[in-house]
Amino acid sequence: MIRLLISLAGLLAVVPLRADLAAVRAEPNLERRAGKALDNADRALKTAQETYRNGYAQQSEAAFEELRESVVLANDSLKQTGKNPSRSPKHFKRAEIRTRELLRRLNDFRPQMSLEDRGPLEKAEATIQKIHEELLAGIMGGKKKKR
Numbered sequence: 001m002i003r004l005l006i007s008l009a010g011l012l013a014v015v016p017l018r019a020d021l022a023a024v025r026a027e028p029n030l031e032r033r034a035g036k037a038l039d040n041a042d043r044a045l046k047t048a049q050e051t052y053r054n055g056y057a058q059q060s061e062a063a064f065e066e067l068r069e070s071v072v073l074a075n076d077s078l079k080q081t082g083k084n085p086s087r088s089p090k091h092f093k094r095a096e097i098r099t100r101e102l103l104r105r106l107n108d109f110r111p112q113m114s115l116e117d118r119g120p121l122e123k124a125e126a127t128i129q130k131i132h133e134e135l136l137a138g139i140m141g142g143k144k145k146k147r
Contacts, residue, residue: 041070085138
């Protein structure tokens, strides 16, 4: 009975995240949307860690996917602003710092997972790493020289 209640609690912890991401997508201000998406990514990572520690790998897999989708949404939102990251770095730098922190936390959590269960973590990590590198390159990239 207790195991059933814990399983339902783990499942219900993931369901609100999907609703949160839909609410984030509805945000008209693209920079604010990026910030909210990264907040959602942070919550998704916490949920993934908690559900996995409680023995629910299936629910943690959904939370890792939510994490990945949230970071992609944040990156897409920043790109849609049309701003040059090296000239207006404020929101891009915030996103770069937050993605770096997410990568660090994913790396710290990796040893706590069994090898068989690491697939969703590795998929999320690869996507976030790519986005982090793009953000950093955009911020550090200067004016392109004409030849």
